[in-house]
Amino acid sequence: MLPIITAILGAVAGAFFARSRKGNGFDIAQYAAVWAVMGGLLGLLALIVLVRI
DSSP states (O other): OHHHHHHHHHHHHHHHHHHHTTOOHHHHHHHHHHHHHHHHHHHHHHHHHHHHO
16 A cells, blocks of 8 residues: 555656646656666665564
């Protein structure tokens, strides 16, 4: 559940970041996708660490 939540939060943050830099629709979509992948990976890493503790 944690990777899904962090992926969604990453996508939202990426979209806001691209929009604040005056990006068009494709820029916003690309930033959202990349940030979602990064957020999902960070969430997966956090989940692994939490399970191993």
